[in-house]
Amino acid sequence: MIRLDYKNDKPLHEQITQGIKDLIICGVLASGDQLPSVRELSVDLTVNPNTVQRAYKTLETEGVIYSIRGKGNFVAESHQADNRTLDKLYFSLAEIVRELAFYGESEEKILKITSNILKERNDDK
Amino acid sequence: MIRLDYKNDKPLHEQITQGIKDLIICGVLASGDQLPSVRELSVDLTVNPNTVQRAYKTLETEGVIYSIRGKGNFVAESHQADNRTLDKLYFSLAEIVRELAFYGESEEKILKITSNILKERNDDK
Amino acid sequence: MIRLDYKNDKPLHEQITQGIKDLIICGVLASGDQLPSVRELSVDLTVNPNTVQRAYKTLETEGVIYSIRGKGNFVAESHQADNRTLDKLYFSLAEIVRELAFYGESEEKILKITSNILKERNDDK
Amino acid sequence: MIRLDYKNDKPLHEQITQGIKDLIICGVLASGDQLPSVRELSVDLTVNPNTVQRAYKTLETEGVIYSIRGKGNFVAESHQADNRTLDKLYFSLAEIVRELAFYGESEEKILKITSNILKERNDDK
DNA sequence: GTGGTCTAGACCACG
DNA sequence: GTGGTCTAGACCACA
Numbered sequence: 001m002i003r004l005d006y007k008n009d010k011p012l013h014e015q016i017t018q019g020i021k022d023l024i025i026c027g028v029l030a031s032g033d034q035l036p037s038v039r040e041l042s043v044d045l046t047v048n049p050n051t052v053q054r055a056y057k058t059l060e061t062e063g064v065i066y067s068i069r070g071k072g073n074f075v076a077e078s079h080q081a082d083n084r085t086l087d088k089l090y091f092s093l094a095e096i097v098r099e100l101a102f103y104g105e106s107e108e109k110i111l112k113i114t115s116n117i118l119k120e121r122n123d124d125k
Numbered sequence: 126m127i128r129l130d131y132k133n134d135k136p137l138h139e140q141i142t143q144g145i146k147d148l149i150i151c152g153v154l155a156s157g158d159q160l161p162s163v164r165e166l167s168v169d170l171t172v173n174p175n176t177v178q179r180a181y182k183t184l185e186t187e188g189v190i191y192s193i194r195g196k197g198n199f200v201a202e203s204h205q206a207d208n209r210t211l212d213k214l215y216f217s218l219a220e221i222v223r224e225l226a227f228y229g230e231s232e233e234k235i236l237k238i239t240s241n242i243l244k245e246r247n248d249d250k
Numbered sequence: 251m252i253r254l255d256y257k258n259d260k261p262l263h264e265q266i267t268q269g270i271k272d273l274i275i276c277g278v279l280a281s282g283d284q285l286p287s288v289r290e291l292s293v294d295l296t297v298n299p300n301t302v303q304r305a306y307k308t309l310e311t312e313g314v315i316y317s318i319r320g321k322g323n324f325v326a327e328s329h330q331a332d333n334r335t336l337d338k339l340y341f342s343l344a345e346i347v348r349e350l351a352f353y354g355e356s357e358e359k360i361l362k363i364t365s366n367i368l369k370e371r372n373d374d375k
Numbered sequence: 376m377i378r379l380d381y382k383n384d385k386p387l388h389e390q391i392t393q394g395i396k397d398l399i400i401c402g403v404l405a406s407g408d409q410l411p412s413v414r415e416l417s418v419d420l421t422v423n424p425n426t427v428q429r430a431y432k433t434l435e436t437e438g439v440i441y442s443i444r445g446k447g448n449f450v451a452e453s454h455q456a457d458n459r460t461l462d463k464l465y466f467s468l469a470e471i472v473r474e475l476a477f478y479g480e481s482e483e484k485i486l487k488i489t490s491n492i493l494k495e496r497n498d499d500k
Numbered sequence: 501g502t503g504g505t506c507t508a509g510a511c512c513a514c515g
Numbered sequence: 516g517t518g519g520t521c522t523a524g525a526c527c528a529c530a
Contacts, residue, residue, distance in 0.1 A: 009513095011520060012521075013521090021224065025226075037503085038504095048521060048522045049522095049523095051522085053503080054521095061436065067259075067504090068259075068502085069504075069528070069530080073503080079228060082457040084457055089224055092217075094242045095143075096218050098150075099146075099214055102147075102150050110239065110243070113215060114239055118232045131446075136513080176515065179515095272473070274477070300529095335478070336475075336478060342471050343472070346471065347492045348397075350464050350465075350468070352399070353460070354456075360489065361486055364468065364472055364485065364489055367468070367473065368472060384528095387505080388506090424507095425507075426505085428519075442519090444513065444517070445516080446518080447516095
Protein backbone atom coordinates (compact mmCIF):
# COMPACT_ATOMS: atom_id res chain seq x y z
CA MET A 1 0.00 0.00 0.00
CA ILE A 2 2.84 2.32 0.81
CA ARG A 3 4.97 3.41 -2.06
CA LEU A 4 8.50 4.53 -1.38
CA ASP A 5 10.19 6.90 -3.77
CA TYR A 6 13.92 6.45 -3.48
CA LYS A 7 14.53 9.40 -5.79
CA ASN A 8 12.62 11.64 -3.43
CA ASP A 9 14.83 13.71 -1.17
CA LYS A 10 12.45 13.00 1.69
CA PRO A 11 13.90 10.47 4.12
CA LEU A 12 12.46 6.99 3.84
CA HIS A 13 11.26 6.96 7.45
CA GLU A 14 9.28 10.14 6.82
CA GLN A 15 7.72 8.65 3.72
CA ILE A 16 6.70 5.65 5.77
CA THR A 17 5.34 7.89 8.52
CA GLN A 18 3.30 9.83 5.99
CA GLY A 19 2.20 6.63 4.30
CA ILE A 20 0.77 5.22 7.52
CA LYS A 21 -1.05 8.48 8.20
CA ASP A 22 -2.51 8.39 4.71
CA LEU A 23 -3.74 4.85 5.29
CA ILE A 24 -5.43 6.00 8.49
CA ILE A 25 -6.96 8.98 6.72
CA CYS A 26 -8.28 6.82 3.91
CA GLY A 27 -9.83 4.51 6.46
CA VAL A 28 -7.74 1.49 5.47
CA LEU A 29 -6.47 1.53 9.03
CA ALA A 30 -9.02 2.30 11.74
CA SER A 31 -8.65 2.99 15.44
CA GLY A 32 -7.46 -0.07 17.29
CA ASP A 33 -6.27 -1.87 14.16
CA GLN A 34 -2.94 -3.60 14.33
CA LEU A 35 -0.24 -2.32 12.04
CA PRO A 36 2.02 -4.70 10.16
CA SER A 37 4.95 -5.74 12.34
CA VAL A 38 8.22 -3.90 12.03
CA ARG A 39 9.96 -6.84 10.41
CA GLU A 40 7.06 -7.63 8.12
CA LEU A 41 6.77 -4.11 6.78
CA SER A 42 10.53 -3.82 6.42
CA VAL A 43 10.46 -6.87 4.16
CA ASP A 44 7.48 -5.53 2.22
CA LEU A 45 9.20 -2.23 1.55
CA THR A 46 12.64 -3.82 1.17
CA VAL A 47 13.89 -1.51 3.83
CA ASN A 48 15.92 -2.01 6.98
CA PRO A 49 13.84 -2.83 10.07
CA ASN A 50 15.42 0.12 11.87
CA THR A 51 13.91 2.48 9.35
CA VAL A 52 10.40 1.15 9.92
CA GLN A 53 11.05 1.13 13.65
CA ARG A 54 11.95 4.78 13.51
CA ALA A 55 8.82 5.66 11.55
CA TYR A 56 6.67 3.80 14.10
CA LYS A 57 8.47 5.52 16.96
CA THR A 58 7.75 8.92 15.42
CA LEU A 59 4.09 8.06 15.02
CA GLU A 60 3.98 6.90 18.61
CA THR A 61 5.46 10.11 20.00
CA GLU A 62 2.97 12.00 17.85
CA GLY A 63 0.20 10.00 19.48
CA VAL A 64 -1.03 8.52 16.23
CA ILE A 65 -0.28 4.93 17.19
CA TYR A 66 0.73 3.09 20.33
CA SER A 67 2.96 0.09 20.65
CA ILE A 68 2.90 -2.87 23.00
CA ARG A 69 6.04 -4.85 23.57
CA GLY A 70 5.68 -8.38 22.36
CA LYS A 71 2.29 -7.61 20.84
CA GLY A 72 2.56 -5.09 18.07
CA ASN A 73 1.66 -1.56 17.04
CA PHE A 74 -1.92 -0.31 16.99
CA VAL A 75 -3.77 2.76 15.72
CA ALA A 76 -4.67 5.14 18.55
CA GLU A 77 -8.22 6.25 19.22
CA SER A 78 -7.93 9.99 18.79
CA HIS A 79 -5.28 11.92 16.96
CA GLN A 80 -4.71 15.15 18.78
CA ALA A 81 -1.74 17.19 17.73
CA ASP A 82 0.13 19.26 20.26
CA ASN A 83 0.49 22.93 19.43
CA ARG A 84 4.05 22.54 18.24
CA THR A 85 3.04 20.10 15.54
CA LEU A 86 0.22 22.32 14.35
CA ASP A 87 2.47 25.36 14.29
CA LYS A 88 4.93 23.54 12.08
CA LEU A 89 2.20 22.47 9.72
CA TYR A 90 0.77 25.96 9.39
CA PHE A 91 4.26 27.31 8.85
CA SER A 92 4.79 24.86 6.01
CA LEU A 93 1.41 25.83 4.62
CA ALA A 94 2.43 29.49 4.57
CA GLU A 95 5.64 28.69 2.73
CA ILE A 96 3.92 26.76 0.00
CA VAL A 97 1.11 29.25 -0.43
CA ARG A 98 3.60 32.09 -0.76
CA GLU A 99 5.55 30.08 -3.31
CA LEU A 100 2.39 29.48 -5.31
CA ALA A 101 1.58 33.18 -5.17
CA PHE A 102 5.08 33.90 -6.40
CA TYR A 103 4.40 31.90 -9.53
CA GLY A 104 1.31 33.96 -10.19
CA GLU A 105 -1.35 31.60 -8.90
CA SER A 106 -4.40 33.60 -7.89
CA GLU A 107 -5.88 33.62 -4.40
CA GLU A 108 -9.13 32.37 -5.86
CA LYS A 109 -7.53 29.34 -7.44
CA ILE A 110 -5.46 28.46 -4.38
CA LEU A 111 -8.45 28.69 -2.06
CA LYS A 112 -10.61 26.66 -4.41
CA ILE A 113 -8.05 23.90 -4.73
CA THR A 114 -7.56 23.85 -0.97
CA SER A 115 -11.27 23.56 -0.53
CA ASN A 116 -11.39 20.72 -3.06
CA ILE A 117 -8.69 18.81 -1.22
CA LEU A 118 -10.82 18.93 1.91
CA LYS A 119 -13.97 17.99 0.03
CA GLU A 120 -12.30 14.90 -1.44
CA ARG A 121 -11.54 13.84 2.08
CA ASN A 122 -15.19 14.08 2.96
CA ASP A 123 -16.17 12.09 -0.09
CA ASP A 124 -13.98 9.25 1.10
CA LYS A 125 -15.90 9.02 4.29
CA MET B 126 16.17 42.77 3.91
CA ILE B 127 16.60 39.04 4.07
CA ARG B 128 16.24 37.53 7.49
CA LEU B 129 18.02 34.31 8.13
CA ASP B 130 16.87 32.02 10.86
CA TYR B 131 19.85 29.98 11.92
CA LYS B 132 17.76 27.80 14.16
CA ASN B 133 15.53 26.83 11.30
CA ASP B 134 16.18 23.35 10.01
CA LYS B 135 15.98 24.71 6.49
CA PRO B 136 19.40 25.13 4.87
CA LEU B 137 20.63 28.70 4.66
CA HIS B 138 20.90 28.61 0.87
CA GLU B 139 17.21 27.75 0.64
CA GLN B 140 16.33 30.56 2.99
CA ILE B 141 18.29 32.95 0.80
CA THR B 142 16.64 31.59 -2.34
CA GLN B 143 13.25 32.11 -0.75
CA GLY B 144 14.28 35.54 0.51
CA ILE B 145 15.20 36.75 -2.97
CA LYS B 146 11.89 35.48 -4.30
CA ASP B 147 10.08 37.33 -1.54
CA LEU B 148 11.89 40.55 -2.45
CA ILE B 149 10.81 40.11 -6.05
CA ILE B 150 7.24 39.49 -4.94
CA CYS B 151 7.25 42.58 -2.75
CA GLY B 152 8.50 44.64 -5.64
CA VAL B 153 11.75 45.58 -3.97
CA LEU B 154 13.46 43.83 -6.83
CA ALA B 155 11.94 44.34 -10.28
CA SER B 156 12.66 42.71 -13.63
CA GLY B 157 16.08 43.70 -14.89
CA ASP B 158 17.29 44.92 -11.52
CA GLN B 159 20.75 43.94 -10.50
CA LEU B 160 21.12 41.75 -7.45
CA PRO B 161 23.79 42.43 -4.84
CA SER B 162 27.05 40.67 -5.64
CA VAL B 163 27.77 37.35 -4.07
CA ARG B 164 30.50 38.81 -1.90
CA GLU B 165 28.43 41.78 -0.86
CA LEU B 166 25.44 39.72 0.14
CA SER B 167 27.60 37.14 1.89
CA VAL B 168 29.05 39.91 4.03
CA ASP B 169 25.60 41.38 4.69
CA LEU B 170 24.25 38.06 5.85
CA THR B 171 27.49 37.02 7.55
CA VAL B 172 27.37 33.85 5.58
CA ASN B 173 29.87 31.88 3.59
CA PRO B 174 30.07 33.14 -0.05
CA ASN B 175 29.58 29.56 -1.22
CA THR B 176 26.15 29.61 0.38
CA VAL B 177 25.06 32.75 -1.49
CA GLN B 178 26.60 31.41 -4.67
CA ARG B 179 24.53 28.28 -4.36
CA ALA B 180 21.34 30.25 -3.81
CA TYR B 181 22.00 32.33 -6.93
CA LYS B 182 22.72 29.23 -8.95
CA THR B 183 19.46 27.68 -7.87
CA LEU B 184 17.55 30.82 -8.80
CA GLU B 185 19.27 30.86 -12.18
CA THR B 186 18.37 27.28 -13.01
CA GLU B 187 14.83 28.06 -11.95
CA GLY B 188 14.82 30.94 -14.42
CA VAL B 189 14.14 33.54 -11.77
CA ILE B 190 17.40 35.40 -12.36
CA TYR B 191 20.12 35.35 -14.99
CA SER B 192 23.79 36.10 -14.67
CA ILE B 193 26.15 37.93 -16.98
CA ARG B 194 29.79 37.10 -16.64
CA GLY B 195 31.71 40.06 -15.31
CA LYS B 196 28.56 42.09 -14.84
CA GLY B 197 26.48 40.47 -12.15
CA ASN B 198 23.14 38.81 -11.52
CA PHE B 199 19.84 40.26 -12.71
CA VAL B 200 16.17 39.58 -12.15
CA ALA B 201 14.63 37.81 -15.13
CA GLU B 202 11.69 39.24 -17.03
CA SER B 203 9.05 36.73 -16.12
CA HIS B 204 9.05 33.92 -13.64
CA GLN B 205 6.62 31.35 -14.83
CA ALA B 206 6.75 27.95 -13.33
CA ASP B 207 6.57 24.94 -15.59
CA ASN B 208 3.74 22.56 -14.91
CA ARG B 209 5.95 20.14 -13.05
CA THR B 210 6.92 22.74 -10.48
CA LEU B 211 3.32 23.79 -9.97
CA ASP B 212 2.20 20.19 -9.71
CA LYS B 213 4.76 19.51 -7.03
CA LEU B 214 3.69 22.58 -5.09
CA TYR B 215 0.03 21.67 -5.26
CA PHE B 216 0.91 18.12 -4.25
CA SER B 217 2.75 19.42 -1.20
CA LEU B 218 -0.22 21.67 -0.48
CA ALA B 219 -2.53 18.69 -0.57
CA GLU B 220 -0.30 16.73 1.79
CA ILE B 221 -0.23 19.47 4.38
CA VAL B 222 -3.91 20.28 4.13
CA ARG B 223 -4.84 16.64 4.53
CA GLU B 224 -2.54 16.38 7.53
CA LEU B 225 -4.18 19.43 9.10
CA ALA B 226 -7.58 17.92 8.49
CA PHE B 227 -6.29 14.68 9.98
CA TYR B 228 -5.59 16.53 13.21
CA GLY B 229 -9.10 17.90 13.26
CA GLU B 230 -8.52 21.39 11.91
CA SER B 231 -11.72 22.70 10.33
CA GLU B 232 -12.06 23.65 6.68
CA GLU B 233 -13.09 27.12 7.77
CA LYS B 234 -9.97 27.69 9.79
CA ILE B 235 -7.64 26.33 7.14
CA LEU B 236 -9.19 28.43 4.40
CA LYS B 237 -9.14 31.54 6.54
CA ILE B 238 -5.49 31.12 7.44
CA THR B 239 -4.61 30.46 3.81
CA SER B 240 -6.43 33.61 2.87
CA ASN B 241 -4.60 35.56 5.55
CA ILE B 242 -1.24 34.37 4.30
CA LEU B 243 -2.08 35.79 0.88
CA LYS B 244 -3.40 39.01 2.36
CA GLU B 245 -0.19 39.58 4.32
CA ARG B 246 1.63 39.35 1.04
CA ASN B 247 -0.48 42.13 -0.38
CA ASP B 248 0.14 44.30 2.66
CA ASP B 249 3.85 44.11 2.01
CA LYS B 250 3.45 45.64 -1.42
CA MET C 251 -9.88 -5.29 40.94
CA ILE C 252 -6.69 -4.92 38.98
CA ARG C 253 -6.98 -2.84 35.88
CA LEU C 254 -4.54 -3.54 33.14
CA ASP C 255 -3.76 -0.88 30.59
CA TYR C 256 -2.62 -2.67 27.48
CA LYS C 257 -1.64 0.57 25.80
CA ASN C 258 0.67 1.45 28.63
CA ASP C 259 4.30 0.97 27.77
CA LYS C 260 4.78 -0.67 31.13
CA PRO C 261 5.02 -4.46 30.95
CA LEU C 262 1.94 -6.30 32.08
CA HIS C 263 3.77 -8.19 34.82
CA GLU C 264 4.83 -4.87 36.37
CA GLN C 265 1.28 -3.59 36.22
CA ILE C 266 0.13 -6.71 38.00
CA THR C 267 2.88 -6.38 40.58
CA GLN C 268 1.85 -2.80 41.22
CA GLY C 269 -1.79 -3.80 41.25
CA ILE C 270 -1.25 -6.35 44.00
CA LYS C 271 0.65 -3.78 46.03
CA ASP C 272 -2.20 -1.33 45.59
CA LEU C 273 -4.67 -3.93 46.84
CA ILE C 274 -2.52 -4.47 49.92
CA ILE C 275 -2.32 -0.72 50.48
CA CYS C 276 -6.07 -0.36 50.17
CA GLY C 277 -6.54 -3.10 52.69
CA VAL C 278 -8.35 -5.41 50.31
CA LEU C 279 -5.55 -7.84 50.90
CA ALA C 280 -4.27 -8.10 54.47
CA SER C 281 -1.28 -9.92 55.96
CA GLY C 282 -1.72 -13.66 55.73
CA ASP C 283 -4.47 -13.47 53.14
CA GLN C 284 -4.28 -15.88 50.26
CA LEU C 285 -3.81 -14.45 46.81
CA PRO C 286 -5.80 -15.78 43.87
CA SER C 287 -4.02 -18.65 42.18
CA VAL C 288 -1.89 -17.99 39.15
CA ARG C 289 -4.34 -19.72 36.84
CA GLU C 290 -7.34 -18.01 38.36
CA LEU C 291 -5.85 -14.54 38.09
CA SER C 292 -4.54 -15.18 34.59
CA VAL C 293 -8.07 -16.05 33.49
CA ASP C 294 -9.50 -13.00 35.27
CA LEU C 295 -7.07 -10.68 33.57
CA THR C 296 -7.14 -12.58 30.27
CA VAL C 297 -3.40 -12.76 30.46
CA ASN C 298 -0.85 -15.48 29.94
CA PRO C 299 -0.25 -17.47 33.15
CA ASN C 300 3.47 -16.88 32.71
CA THR C 301 2.86 -13.17 33.14
CA VAL C 302 1.06 -13.63 36.45
CA GLN C 303 3.68 -16.11 37.56
CA ARG C 304 6.38 -13.59 36.93
CA ALA C 305 4.55 -10.90 38.88
CA TYR C 306 4.16 -13.24 41.85
CA LYS C 307 7.80 -14.18 41.71
CA THR C 308 8.84 -10.54 41.75
CA LEU C 309 6.61 -9.88 44.74
CA GLU C 310 8.09 -12.88 46.51
CA THR C 311 11.69 -11.78 46.00
CA GLU C 312 10.67 -8.35 47.22
CA GLY C 313 9.31 -9.95 50.34
CA VAL C 314 5.79 -8.67 49.80
CA ILE C 315 4.29 -12.14 49.53
CA TYR C 316 5.43 -15.69 50.23
CA SER C 317 4.43 -18.91 48.54
CA ILE C 318 3.82 -22.33 50.00
CA ARG C 319 4.18 -25.23 47.61
CA GLY C 320 0.88 -26.91 47.01
CA LYS C 321 -0.96 -24.30 49.05
CA GLY C 322 -0.72 -20.97 47.27
CA ASN C 323 0.60 -17.47 47.67
CA PHE C 324 0.06 -15.36 50.76
CA VAL C 325 0.58 -11.77 51.78
CA ALA C 326 3.64 -11.38 54.03
CA GLU C 327 3.42 -9.90 57.49
CA SER C 328 5.35 -6.72 56.95
CA HIS C 329 6.61 -5.10 53.82
CA GLN C 330 9.59 -3.06 54.74
CA ALA C 331 11.86 -1.92 52.02
CA ASP C 332 15.58 -2.18 52.51
CA ASN C 333 17.49 1.06 52.29
CA ARG C 334 18.61 0.39 48.74
CA THR C 335 15.07 0.21 47.47
CA LEU C 336 14.09 3.39 49.27
CA ASP C 337 17.20 5.17 48.02
CA LYS C 338 16.38 4.21 44.47
CA LEU C 339 12.83 5.45 44.84
CA TYR C 340 13.90 8.76 46.32
CA PHE C 341 16.49 9.09 43.57
CA SER C 342 13.79 8.59 40.95
CA LEU C 343 11.64 11.09 42.80
CA ALA C 344 14.44 13.65 42.66
CA GLU C 345 14.89 13.08 38.93
CA ILE C 346 11.26 13.65 38.14
CA VAL C 347 10.84 16.62 40.44
CA ARG C 348 13.90 18.30 38.97
CA GLU C 349 12.59 17.64 35.48
CA LEU C 350 9.25 19.20 36.40
CA ALA C 351 11.05 22.21 37.83
CA PHE C 352 13.13 22.32 34.64
CA TYR C 353 9.93 22.78 32.67
CA GLY C 354 8.88 25.65 34.91
CA GLU C 355 6.43 23.89 37.18
CA SER C 356 6.19 25.77 40.48
CA GLU C 357 7.11 24.27 43.84
CA GLU C 358 3.62 25.04 45.05
CA LYS C 359 1.98 23.07 42.27
CA ILE C 360 4.32 20.11 42.57
CA LEU C 361 3.84 19.86 46.33
CA LYS C 362 0.11 20.21 46.04
CA ILE C 363 -0.15 17.47 43.44
CA THR C 364 2.11 15.21 45.49
CA SER C 365 -0.10 15.82 48.47
CA ASN C 366 -3.18 15.03 46.42
CA ILE C 367 -1.73 11.76 45.25
CA LEU C 368 -1.32 10.71 48.86
CA LYS C 369 -4.78 11.92 49.79
CA GLU C 370 -6.39 9.89 47.01
CA ARG C 371 -4.73 6.87 48.54
CA ASN C 372 -6.36 7.60 51.84
CA ASP C 373 -9.73 8.01 50.21
CA ASP C 374 -9.47 4.50 48.84
CA LYS C 375 -9.15 3.07 52.29
CA MET D 376 30.47 15.11 32.90
CA ILE D 377 27.84 12.57 31.96
CA ARG D 378 28.13 9.23 33.65
CA LEU D 379 26.67 6.22 31.96
CA ASP D 380 25.64 3.26 34.00
CA TYR D 381 25.71 0.18 31.83
CA LYS D 382 24.19 -1.91 34.59
CA ASN D 383 21.18 0.38 34.70
CA ASP D 384 18.19 -0.98 32.83
CA LYS D 385 17.57 2.50 31.46
CA PRO D 386 18.58 2.75 27.80
CA LEU D 387 21.84 4.56 27.16
CA HIS D 388 20.19 7.17 24.94
CA GLU D 389 17.80 8.05 27.77
CA GLN D 390 20.65 8.35 30.23
CA ILE D 391 22.37 10.72 27.83
CA THR D 392 19.15 12.71 27.34
CA GLN D 393 18.76 13.01 31.09
CA GLY D 394 22.43 13.86 31.51
CA ILE D 395 22.20 16.78 29.10
CA LYS D 396 19.10 18.07 30.86
CA ASP D 397 20.92 17.86 34.19
CA LEU D 398 23.81 19.85 32.78
CA ILE D 399 21.37 22.51 31.63
CA ILE D 400 19.66 22.53 35.02
CA CYS D 401 22.97 22.88 36.85
CA GLY D 402 23.84 25.78 34.61
CA VAL D 403 26.87 24.08 33.05
CA LEU D 404 25.09 24.49 29.74
CA ALA D 405 23.27 27.78 29.22
CA SER D 406 20.86 28.94 26.52
CA GLY D 407 22.62 29.28 23.21
CA ASP D 408 25.62 27.22 24.23
CA GLN D 409 26.90 24.68 21.79
CA LEU D 410 26.73 21.06 22.81
CA PRO D 411 29.60 18.69 22.15
CA SER D 412 29.35 17.27 18.65
CA VAL D 413 27.72 13.92 18.14
CA ARG D 414 30.99 12.24 17.28
CA GLU D 415 32.91 13.93 20.06
CA LEU D 416 30.46 12.93 22.76
CA SER D 417 30.19 9.43 21.36
CA VAL D 418 33.96 9.07 21.79
CA ASP D 419 33.84 10.58 25.29
CA LEU D 420 31.17 8.16 26.41
CA THR D 421 32.59 5.28 24.39
CA VAL D 422 29.23 4.90 22.78
CA ASN D 423 28.08 4.57 19.20
CA PRO D 424 27.43 7.91 17.46
CA ASN D 425 23.92 6.75 16.62
CA THR D 426 23.11 6.52 20.29
CA VAL D 427 24.17 10.11 20.93
CA GLN D 428 22.38 11.18 17.77
CA ARG D 429 19.21 9.64 19.05
CA ALA D 430 19.51 11.39 22.41
CA TYR D 431 20.04 14.72 20.68
CA LYS D 432 17.08 14.08 18.40
CA THR D 433 14.86 13.40 21.38
CA LEU D 434 15.98 16.61 23.06
CA GLU D 435 15.29 18.48 19.85
CA THR D 436 11.76 17.19 19.48
CA GLU D 437 11.22 18.09 23.13
CA GLY D 438 12.33 21.61 22.32
CA VAL D 439 15.25 21.56 24.75
CA ILE D 440 17.91 21.98 22.08
CA TYR D 441 17.99 22.82 18.39
CA SER D 442 20.36 21.56 15.77
CA ILE D 443 21.84 23.19 12.72
CA ARG D 444 23.15 21.02 9.92
CA GLY D 445 26.85 21.50 9.47
CA LYS D 446 27.09 23.66 12.56
CA GLY D 447 26.16 21.76 15.67
CA ASN D 448 23.61 21.43 18.43
CA PHE D 449 22.68 24.32 20.70
CA VAL D 450 20.69 24.81 23.89
CA ALA D 451 17.31 26.41 23.19
CA GLU D 452 16.21 29.62 24.85
CA SER D 453 13.11 28.49 26.66
CA HIS D 454 12.15 25.01 27.61
CA GLN D 455 8.43 24.67 27.37
CA ALA D 456 6.99 21.24 27.67
CA ASP D 457 3.89 20.31 25.76
CA ASN D 458 1.03 18.95 27.83
CA ARG D 459 1.76 15.39 26.88
CA THR D 460 5.23 15.55 28.36
CA LEU D 461 3.98 17.11 31.57
CA ASP D 462 1.23 14.54 31.88
CA LYS D 463 3.75 11.74 31.62
CA LEU D 464 5.96 13.31 34.25
CA TYR D 465 3.11 13.77 36.72
CA PHE D 466 2.01 10.21 36.06
CA SER D 467 5.49 8.95 36.88
CA LEU D 468 5.47 11.13 39.97
CA ALA D 469 2.24 9.55 41.13
CA GLU D 470 3.64 6.04 40.65
CA ILE D 471 6.72 6.73 42.71
CA VAL D 472 4.89 8.54 45.47
CA ARG D 473 2.42 5.70 45.79
CA GLU D 474 5.28 3.20 45.93
CA LEU D 475 6.94 5.23 48.68
CA ALA D 476 3.68 5.32 50.59
CA PHE D 477 3.43 1.55 50.18
CA TYR D 478 6.70 1.13 52.01
CA GLY D 479 5.38 3.19 54.87
CA GLU D 480 7.00 6.52 54.11
CA SER D 481 4.93 9.30 55.69
CA GLU D 482 3.32 12.12 53.74
CA GLU D 483 5.31 14.56 55.85
CA LYS D 484 8.64 13.03 54.94
CA ILE D 485 7.82 12.72 51.24
CA LEU D 486 6.68 16.32 51.01
CA LYS D 487 9.68 17.56 52.92
CA ILE D 488 12.14 15.69 50.71
CA THR D 489 10.35 16.92 47.60
CA SER D 490 10.61 20.42 48.93
CA ASN D 491 14.30 19.95 49.64
CA ILE D 492 14.96 18.74 46.11
CA LEU D 493 13.47 21.96 44.81
CA LYS D 494 15.35 24.06 47.32
CA GLU D 495 18.68 22.53 46.26
CA ARG D 496 17.89 23.62 42.77
CA ASN D 497 17.45 27.19 43.92
CA ASP D 498 20.72 27.06 45.84
CA ASP D 499 22.52 26.21 42.63
CA LYS D 500 21.30 29.35 40.99
C1' DG E 501 6.60 -14.25 17.42
C1' DT E 502 6.57 -9.08 18.92
C1' DG E 503 9.01 -4.32 19.90
C1' DG E 504 13.35 -2.00 21.57
C1' DT E 505 18.31 -1.09 22.00
C1' DC E 506 22.89 -0.88 20.42
C1' DT E 507 27.01 -1.34 17.38
C1' DA E 508 29.78 -0.79 13.21
C1' DG E 509 30.31 1.33 9.29
C1' DA E 510 28.87 3.68 5.09
C1' DC E 511 27.08 7.64 2.59
C1' DC E 512 25.01 12.24 1.87
C1' DA E 513 23.99 17.34 2.68
C1' DC E 514 25.52 21.51 4.76
C1' DG E 515 28.79 25.37 5.66
C1' DG F 516 34.15 19.39 10.34
C1' DT F 517 29.06 19.33 11.38
C1' DG F 518 24.31 16.72 11.60
C1' DG F 519 21.26 13.20 9.26
C1' DT F 520 20.00 8.85 7.01
C1' DC F 521 20.36 4.07 6.12
C1' DT F 522 22.03 -0.76 6.30
C1' DA F 523 23.40 -5.12 8.41
C1' DG F 524 23.38 -7.72 12.07
C1' DA F 525 23.33 -8.74 16.98
C1' DC F 526 21.12 -8.99 21.48
C1' DC F 527 17.51 -8.38 25.01
C1' DA F 528 12.71 -8.07 27.09
C1' DC F 529 7.96 -9.23 26.64
C1' DA F 530 3.85 -12.28 25.86
